[in-house]
Amino acid sequence: xxxxxxxxxxxxxxxxDAVVEAERRTRPRGSALPVMSLNLVTMIDVVFLLLxxxxxxxxxxxxxxxxxxxxxxxxxxxxDPLALPARPIEVFVETMGEWxxxxxxxxxxxxxxxxxxxxxxxxxxxxxxxxxxGDDQPFVVRPGAGTNWEHVLAVYNAxxxxxxxxxxxxxxxxxx
Amino acid sequence: xxxxxxxxxxxxxxRSNMTPMIDVVFLLIxxxxxVAEMSRARLVDLEPPRLSDPASVEIDAERAVIVQxxxxxxxxxxxxxxxxxxxxxxxLEALGTALRERMLAVGDVPVLVRASHAEPYERVAPAIRxxxxxxxxxxxxxxxxxxGT
Numbered sequence: 001x002x003x004x005x006x007x008x009x010x011x012x013x014x015x016x017d018a019v020v021e022a023e024r025r026t027r028p029r030g031s032a033l034p035v036m037s038l039n040l041v042t043m044i045d046v047v048f049l050l051l052x053x054x055x056x057x058x059x060x061x062x063x064x065x066x067x068x069x070x071x072x073x074x075x076x077x078x079x080d081p082l083a084l085p086a087r088p089i090e091v092f093v094e095t096m097g098e099w100x101x102x103x104x105x106x107x108x109x110x111x112x113x114x115x116x117x118x119x120x121x122x123x124x125x126x127x128x129x130x131x132x133x134g135d136d137q138p139f140v141v142r143p144g145a146g147t148n149w150e151h152v153l154a155v156y157n158a159x160x161x162x163x164x165x166x167x168x169x170x171x172x173x174x175x176x
Numbered sequence: 177x178x179x180x181x182x183x184x185x186x187x188x189x190x191r192s193n194m195t196p197m198i199d200v201v202f203l204l205i206x207x208x209x210x211v212a213e214m215s216r217a218r219l220v221d222l223e224p225p226r227l228s229d230p231a232s233v234e235i236d237a238e239r240a241v242i243v244q245x246x247x248x249x250x251x252x253x254x255x256x257x258x259x260x261x262x263x264x265x266x267x268l269e270a271l272g273t274a275l276r277e278r279m280l281a282v283g284d285v286p287v288l289v290r291a292s293h294a295e296p297y298e299r300v301a302p303a304i305r306x307x308x309x310x311x312x313x314x315x316x317x318x319x320x321x322x323x324g325t
């Protein structure tokens with residue numbers, strides 16, 4: 001293949017042209033071997049496009065979920081007139097600590113006075129459900145002033161996770 | 177022009193270079209994906225509470241009505257869809273009315289309350305209360321579940 005034929009087969013890309021031209025110049029005169037060349041530039045283009053495409057298509061965030069909250073209005077089911085009204089167990093929670101990432105927990109009622117953490121609350125209420133605590137035992141979560149939402153939701157989630165449906169969030173300020 | 181040269185041009189093989197075409201096609205795909213992503217971004221940039229042992233359910237993002245509690249850094253207040261509401265009593269009343277209208281329009285879907293993990297409870301409670309006043313039967317609290325591996 002001579003130099004003339006090379007010009008006829010010329011590629012469109014200027015970068016490719018330059019590579020071919022450089023190789024042609026460095027080739028020993030009279031050599032008839034064809035130049036092996038791989039066009040890397042366009043391949044990298046496409047590879048990066050694919051990379052961006054898959055990065056966009058992937059959702060790196062954890063998908064958000066939601067804890068169902070039964071509003072008090074929905075809980076007024078027809079009550080059994082012979083059943084003793086169960087007194088709600090009150091769970092007090094408050095955000096503490098210098099970085100406001102700790103909490104203090106106190107439970108009144110139901111013999112759960114020893115509970116200090118959300119994990120304990122979850123386990124203790126779960127194993128006693130159906131024993132001395134009824135399935136429909138009501139709970140009230142009473143957050144103190146300025147309690148972080150994450151701590152309120154953690155307590156609520158623990159009680160829901162333990163299987164109690166009648167859990168209520170008290171109004172801020174104590175009453176309700 | 178010489179004769180031979182003209183002949184050679186006439187019979188030169190026609191080759192289409194596929195690479196730039198693929199480039200452009202992928203660029204278009206990415207462009208439309210980005211546009212779709214932007215038009216879908218209705219959620220405020222806040223981090224909901226993390227739950228280590230979640231009793232949560234999946235969110236039906238297409239249908240759900242979301243009330244968002246805006247952090248103080250974003251000016252506070254509440255947001256329903258793309259409408260913003262202040263934190264005072266009159267604005268909360270307006271939020272309740274807007275919620276009721278929305279519920280009438282979309283039917284019985286859960287109302288999601290989405291708030292930052294560091295939000296004081298005093299600022300989240302009015303959103304839940306507004307939903308209750310609007311007659312919403314199903315309220316759900318948005319969280320980030322952390323399931324153990």
